Amino acid sequence: MGERRTQDPQIMWTDLVSEERKRLLTAVGDDLRGIEVLRFAIQQAVAELAGLGGMVHLGSPGYGGGLRLAVTSGLPPAFTRVWERIDGNGPLAPARAFRDGGFVRVPMAKLTGEMPEDGATASRRPDRAAAGSWSWPVGTAMAAVPLLGPGGPIGTLSIVTISPHEPSAGQRAFLDTLGRWTGERLNRSTAPPPGPALPEPEQPTDAHPQQDPQEVGTWDWNIWTGDVIWNDAMLTLLGLGPGTFDGRIETWMGTIHPEDLPWVLSDIDEAIRTGRMHSTEYRVCRPDGTSGWVRVRGRPEFDENGEPAHMVGTLWNVTKTHDVLETVMEPQTRNAERASVARASHIRQLTRALAEAVAVRDVVDAAADHILPLFGASGLILAFLEGDRLRPVGFTGYPTEVIEQVTQMPASWGLPITGVLREHSPIFISSLEECIESYPMTADLPVVGDKQAWAFLPLIASGRPVGSCVVSFTDPRQFTGEERNLLTTLSGLVAQAMERARLYDREHTRAQELQRGLLPRELPDLPAVTAAARYLPAGKDMEVGGDWYDVIPLSADRVAIVIGDVMGHGVTEAATMGRLRTAVRTLADLELPPDELLTHLNDVVSDLGDDFYATCLYLVYDATTRSCVLTRAGHPPPAVVHPDGSVHFPDADPNSPLGAATPPFDTVRMELPEGSLLVLYTDGLVESATLDIDQGMAHLARTLSSTVSGALCGHEDHATTPDATRLHCAECLESLCDTLVTTLLPVRQGTADDAALLVVRTHALPKDDMATWPLPEHPKAAGEAREHVRTQLSAWHLDDLSMTTELLASELVGNVVRHAKGPIHLRLLRSNVLTCEVSDGSLTTPRIRRAADTDEGGRGLQLVSAIAHRWGTRFTDSGKCIWTEQPLVCPSPALLPEQSGLDLYDLLDDE
Structure with a gap:
């Protein structure tokens, strides 16, 4: 007994839908004509196969004319440009469907590999040479069916589909029906579009006997070669200059109105096949923007084998006649x-x-x-x-x-x-x-x-x-x-x-959630800087970009400000951007100088592969000295705006982009007056297809100079209330960002690049909030440090922090005396936290180690870590600095070191 087979319910359902679609074709009235019929056919075919998009090719006039692209839908221009003209005898799916008169399906990987890449074609159309490199998902294919007229195929309908399976029998039947329906509609449309009809003259030569013979165009078209010979009147009637006509039939066809082109080509092709007279009216679109109606009559001529070889005929202007008939039509007819x-x-x-x-x-x-x-x-x-x-x-x-x-x-x-x-x-x-x-x-x-x-x-x-x-x-x-x-x-x-x-x-x-997750949700509120930012996507597409920015608090009222741009768009580039942002934050926590940080970041990008590159600008601002150190890798320089409104760009070597750079990186040091602005941006903000980066930066500078006074308004009036000043200036920076975006966006029209903008206003730490003391290289230095701390915190009304800060300063100074070398300096900074720093001339890095119960030392840094809110080490030009931070409130008793087994006062007495 044979195996009993049950048809797939999904296939049955698909075939049922196909039958419904075939019935819908009969419901379409005669309102759709010409190119609209083709658009409708593409959409029905795309819906049937759940495709990506489609296109229609029509048989160009003549047996050697090949196939000409008439209309597309859903496919990118970079792809369809390759298919504008294809060889009717070639191996591509539309050509095969046209020749065979039946359904053809070819995988896209094989199809694009068959695109012509000969030297002549590649030089004439560079995009054809790259056709074979077009990347398609596995299973993507092109399905093509012929558009059948009374005399055979007049064109093809092709659909790009991502389904790896062959269409079902019902889908095939629908596509065949759609091809016949479209061909019949085009054949039915081989008459002028809705409008007044002209009487058909018996002979082309006496159609308008009163017309000046110089205004009647005559032409002779070689059907096999596509060459056309015509008189000067043809140039005038079609609006072509004497030097612009190349003698090709394609140029003539290019003047036909796009909505009339399908049925005109169909009528010419039928006249050639049947040997009848070609006679029709259609609209022409002239290069100067004008349009009009022309009437064309042509007679095919045959060679000794009975094959059509030439078509000769006439062409004249009938625009005025159409206008006259329009005015004399019955009102009801005109209304209908x-x-x-x-x-x-x-x-x-x-x-x-x-x-x-x-x-x-x-x-x-x-x-x-x-x-x-x-x-x-x-x-x-x-x-x-x-x-x-x-x-x-x-x-x-x-x-x-x-x-x-x-x-x-x-x-x-x-x-x-x-x-x-x-x-x-x-x-x-x-x-x-x-x-x-x-x-x-x-x-x-x-x-x-x-x-x-x-x-x-x-x-x-x-x-x-x-x-x-x-x-x-x-x-x-x-x-x-x-x-x-x-x-x-x-x-x-x-x-x-x-x-x-x-x-x-x-x-x-x-994509938006991914982008928001990779960028800072909000910028930190820091005493040293006030910042605002904007991210500008390139357009409506779903691809995320690689532009990013960040503001990272460091120790001692220092701030790292970074902006970067991963070259390219897409999930891969966005993931790379996320990696780099994470790497920068990690390296910034190590207090590395900007040039060393970019060296490590360059290694990260290089390890990703040869196809990954990124630009980056990294700078560190120190509020205690108002100094700024910056390094950039292939990134545009920041715009520095001084309080008087002057704008300049630091002159420094940009170095090469990350992934292609060779360290060391050059750095720039500069001092910023109080209230200066740093404007960081990616190239998408100042560069486009019509604007080079130098012009864009000049435009940015002019915009900043004219608007910065408004953005900084009122900050002097609030000088006695720092909190109100910061709030007010944050609003000003947001307004400045909006102004820059509004002004620069029209200039960057035509760009396909995202853009990021980061505006930072710098603040200096007041001198009254800083205190520095030199200490001797002697065991008594710890006691002096405690005395300095006690006195200064009393003057700052921070006596509640005196005990813990004395302990921290004493322990840090004691470690320097025991294990490092001078000179020794103690510094206290009061801002949103209390910072205690001890610097020395040694390059050794202290590390916490686990001390055994019998060890006499090794617990100092454990004590520092237990008491301080944060602590760390950074290297300086003369050695290193160990810092601690405490909030400006008295710490909880649970944070004091009694539980660690250490006696606070014994430790102080020992020192």
């Missing part, structure tokens, strides 16, 4: 024509808007702007299905409380807005009475009460329901068959756009 044109225009605009929609909000706006006026509707609701409920994502013509009530409606209620999802078919209700009779539970619902007619439409994408669409009307309405079919068809377009936009919004939200 205008209504038809208006409806076709709305459908074209809706199709275009949905194709260009990126986010869900864009889809809602497109539907509201084009569907409502198309039918004269007054209300629209778009809702996603989430679990057992609908979540409205956009609405118009309804109050908010109605939308909130829709949110609370379970799908199990059986209301029409949810019932369409179960039945997968629309529901049309023509009056309030019909609604209440069919759905009694809706009588008290406001979603029903203020409307009189409704079209409830399911949103079906890739064979599954994703939500509902409600189009409502203020007055009762009898829906015609054409309106029902059109609404159903448009709901399919909206569903595909909604599903695509929902995926975009979801990924975009994740």
Whole structure:
């Protein structure tokens, strides 16, 4: 017995959806013409295969003309430019479908490898030479079907799909039907678009006997070579200069209006195949921006083998005749024509808007702007299905409380807005009475009460329901068959756009969360600096950038300020940025000088691989000396703004970017007056495709000079209230950031780079908050240190900290006397914390070690660590400095060292 096979339910469902789509094709009226037919066909095919996008090629006139790209949707221009003209006898999927007259599917990896890369082609179109390097996910393929006219294929429809599986039988059947339907529509459109028709002359030579012969163009086209010979009148009629026509048929075809091009090419191709006269009218778009109507007649000529070799004919201007006929048309005819044109225009605009929609909000706006006026509707609701409920994502013509009530409606209620999802078919209700009779539970619902007619439409994408669409009307309405079919068809377009936009919004939200997680959520409030920052993404795309910044507090009222830019965009670059920011914070905690820190950071980037590069600027500001030390690796210099408004950029070697640099890094030291500004930025803020970085920096300097006085206003008036000063200046810096962004953003139009901006105002530590003493290299130095601490803290009214600070200073000085060398200095700093520093001339680094119970020493740093809030070591030009920090409140008794087994007073007496 043979094995019993059961068809996959998913395939059965897919085939069922395909059958529904085939029925929808019959519902499309004659409003779609020419290029709009092609756009509609692409969208239906993309929806059927859940593809990325598609394109249509038409057979260029003549047997040797190949295939010419007519329209694309959903594919990037960098990709479609490679497919503008392909060889009809070549191996590519569109060409094979055109020749074979049937369905073709080819993996993209193989397809792009077959793109031509000969020298002539590559030199003419550089992007073709790179076609083979286009990267596609595994399983991506191109499916192509021919567009069949009465005489055979007239073009091809190609879809790029990410599915690794062959289309089902139902999908294949739909694509074949779509190809025939599109070809028939194009053949049906081989007449001028809606407008007045001209009488057909019997002979081209006597069509307009009164017309000046010099205004009639004559032409001779070699069908096999594509060369065209014509008179000067052709140049005038088509608006081409004598030196601009290259004698090629492609140049002539390029003057045809894009909406007329499909049916013109189809008519020429049919005339060549059948040997009949080619006679038509179409619109031309001249290079100077003008347009008009022309009439063309051509007769094919055959060689000795009976094959078409040439086509010769005439062309003349009929724009005036069209204008005259427009004015004498009957008003009713003109009104009907205008209504038809208006409806076709709305459908074209809706199709275009949905194709260009990126986010869900864009889809809602497109539907509201084009569907409502198309039918004269007054209300629209778009809702996603989430679990057992609908979540409205956009609405118009309804109050908010109605939308909130829709949110609370379970799908199990059986209301029409949810019932369409179960039945997968629309529901049309023509009056309030019909609604209440069919759905009694809706009588008290406001979603029903203020409307009189409704079209409830399911949103079906890739064979599954994703939500509902409600189009409502203020007055009762009898829906015609054409309106029902059109609404159903448009709901399919909206569903595909909604599903695509929902995926975009979801990924975009994740990208934004990733970006926010990698950048500081807020900048620290420090006594030494006040800072504000902005991150400027390049555009709407979902890719995160590699720009970053940070403000890192160091010891002794010193602050590290850093900004960097990882070259490239994407998750990999964002992850690299996160690594570098973490590495910088770790290295900054080690109190490394800027040049040494960048040396270590260069090693980190180099270890990531040869394809990773980053720029970075790292500086350290010391509020006790108002000095600044900076180092940069391939990064633009900071703008330094002095209190008088003058702006300058430190002149220093930028070094090479991280990953390509060779240490050591050059450093710059400078002194900043109180209240100076440091403006750090990435190149995306001052550089674009139309603006080099020097011009951008000059523009930044002018903007800073003219606005900095406003940003710093009032700080002198608050000099006696430091807290109010910092708050006020923070607001000023935020305003300054907004001004810089607003001013510089228009200049950087055209850039694809992100940008980061960090504005920092520096503050000097008052001299009254600093105290320094030299100490002798003698055991008595510890006692002197305690005396200095006791006296100074009493003067600062910090007596509660005296005991712990004396102990810290005594222990640190005692360690210097025992284990290091002079000169010895003690310094106290009062800011938001109390800092106690002991510096010496030794380069040895003290470390905490675990002392045994019988050891007589080794517990000093344990004591320091137990008492101090923070402590550490940094190297100086003359040696090292050991520092401790304590909050400006009395520490809890639990923090004192009695529990460690040490006697505080015994320790002080021993010293």
